Amino acid sequence: MNLLPQLFDWVLATSLRASLLAAAVLLIQAALHRHLTPRWRYALWLPVLATLLMPSLLESRWSVETLLSHTAKEAVVAPAAQPLPMALEIAAPAVPIPPTPTQPFNWQLALATTWAVGCCAWLLCGTVSFMLALRRYRRSALPAPTDLLHEIEQVAAEMRLRRLPRIWVSPQVGSPAITGVWRPTLMLPFQLGEHFTPAEIRLILKHELMHLKRGDLPMNLLLCALMALHWFNPLLWMAFFKVRTDREAACDAQVLAHGSTESRRHYGHALLKMESAFGPHGLSLGFVGIFQRGTALRTRIQAIAQAPRSHPLMRSFIVGAMAVLTFLGSTRAQTPPDEAAQKDLSFALGQSRFRPGDALHIISVERTAEFLTVTGKYELTSQDAATLGLYITSLDSPAKGVPNGPNQQVVLQKGRGKFSLTLPQPYPGLPHLTFYKLAPPSNHKAFGAIYFGTKAEAEASHKLNLSYLAQDAPYPTVANKYLLEKLDRIVLPDIQFSGATLEEVVEFLTVKAKEYDTTETDETRKGVPFLILLRPGPQKIISLDLKKVPLVEAIRYVSELAGMKFRVEPHAVIFVPATGSTPLIKATPTPAQNPKGRAGELDRKIILPQVQLKEATLEEAAEYLRTQVQTACDRMQESPLNIIIKPGAPAGLKISLSLKEVPLVEALRYLAELSNHTLRADDQGFILEPR
Incomplete structure (x- = not known):
């Protein structure tokens, strides 16, 4: 799933939970209005903020979701996988699939995009308004009077502030305020002394500096960010407004905590004068100040005139209410143990067959009685586009009455990517992922597949005959294209040789090609992979200095300096003597490449995962391949193919070979070329004869 819809889903979920908690906080405040001090009223909003910031919810059997649910889902236990008959020969024909339907309009992505645009617009407008106001105040700032600076220093010393904020006195400032998280700035109207007495000015300064001491500036920045994320929720906007009002009332209470009745009277008069003398700061929310209008201001004045008396048990009640609200907002229903137990996340890989350059890599498998979900990565190079489907090969008879799910197949474009497929109502059989051609629509032919499942299912898949997957592949044309693209794609930053042999250069290129195949x-x-076919005699010495060169060009330079040619084959780049008419890119099979009879039938099934030979004799190489063929034939319950070496091999011949995912006949053909032998096949196996 895209990151944007995931983020939008999280915002929607937290917005709903926070709205319910905000309603609960408002009800508590209304019910306990006379008994709540301003600081406790402000503290009650902490569970709402904690819920809005919770990245993920904790599971609990006591969550509100669990308590409100009246009925529980009956757990459906997936039937245990039955071992499959290992002696059964199974045919696996290509499964025709219907054309992929047109994708419906993605409303989730559209809503998520609209939300993201709204967030950006809100943040942009708020930031621009704040920055313009800040620039206007800075440009119009005048030197602060000496007596005002002295008063600010005295108040800051009484409050034990660690450092003084910057002070801007400007006729453009509408009312006293403080702003700035990293560099706090106290902004005061130039005409402040004309409207307020010295006692009132002292209380106003104390209020603004109290915001700095309480850490209200970072909290205000957090509120602005949350308002941007939840711009679509009017209930949260009302809650944010209430938080700001309760914050100012809590600041008032701290300013007057040890004040006399006279100071309360001065403070109330100062608030009343504010409404007639000054105006608000426009649309910007980046300022924290004493000024408010209307009901909020009248509520603060009432709280100053008649401070609420808290009951001795009220503190315990409020702390308990905050804990309960935080718990309800940050927990979700616990996954029932039986539901978790019925999910099977383990899997084993079975037989697979792909065209060269195509691949499927399964990352996770989740199987229940209701669905089978597979996620993984794909690589597609043999087709411009293909359909990837998730199906089950039935062992007895095709399943009846099981419809194709909407997420059971997906159209993939050429290249690499990720996929996630879901098969509804899985039935007994062998699960597999299969590539299908897109055209013609009436015959979606398969050209690559991988089987997986339980250990028994994976083992049973090796009895399938998957030769039909590669019957129409122009073998090695696609492979050459894959390897040629890789040769062009890999760029080596630096190549330097002086007096090196071809074997030394090729060994270097092998290491660097793997390092820079990013x-x-x-x-x-x-x-x-590289192979070298050398003739007896002295070799040319290679000296070379190249920078940022594609691998294919480096190979071209090396082959010319060594007096060699090179050709690109399905599984390796081969250096051959320059004499003769060896093509650069080999695209036609040799006679032994398509053997007939039993050797040809089994060869299409035997794919050697890796061939690693280093300075081996011909007989040692042949024995190495015989061992791998024996293992593959035992797995398929077939009698092994013979690999026969006829006498006459050159004395002292040593063979080095490195191949991956190579058909048996290809490995034997390379072995024959390296040892100057010919390769032929009969019904029982392969024969290598000296030339």
């Missing part, structure tokens, strides 16, 4: 996601397929 776009390959599969670690086992990084880099490019």
